[in-house]
Amino acid sequence: MFDDADAAIARVEADIRLAQERAERLPSLVSAAAAIRGTATSRRRDLAVEVDQSGGLVDLRITDAALDLGSARLSSELLALIAEAKADAQRQILAAATELLGEDDPAVATLRAATAAAAEPADGSEHAQ
Template sequence: MPSVPSYFDDPDAAIERVQADIAAAQERALKAAEVKQTLDRLRGRARSPRGEVTAEVDPSGQLVDLHLADDATSIAARDLSALIVETVRAAAQDAGRQALAVAADAFGETSPVTAQLRDELASRLR
């Protein structure tokens, strides 16, 4: 029966493997912190087709800014409400696309992190 190499067979190689694992973990943590900072600054923006409504959201889809043009008051309240909701939704989609691009750039298009974000965005932004 062949023996399984152990840490005791080549302690120097074992130490090198552990050090490489630590370095890789530190690199992933640094990358994750950079991605978080980028996402914290990210804003999705959208403007209604005729420019009556402009919306800005953060990566979670929270509305952070809303501008109504002066002529927006000439739109019926019900229609203006719908236009605001549509524009905020479009801004959230923009933020989602940007966040997905950041994750894909940092972790790879097929990484588990990117895949999970893609799935979350797909279910949230239907």
């Protein structure tokens, strides 16, 4: 009976150590995430977007040549680039979390699933720019 209790105590102590180690690494992850910027540029290099770690637009570059696309096509390409930049930021966050927390961390698994879900087109088709 004491062997089972000793084993249970050892598991709890190991879990506590892992939680403490994870808590010590979380500020590094927060700092790394805050610095992440996702980017995307059009094939013609006439449009470029940059988003922060949460997907908020922080920079938008439109050349004069891009204005010749017309409003509908320009809008469509900008929306596609913003989605691409957001996906880039999510991949970077996943990479940082994996590096800092480890492949087996539950938060990494959640981020991996969210990144995979975000990569799937909403209508089930592939987007081609």
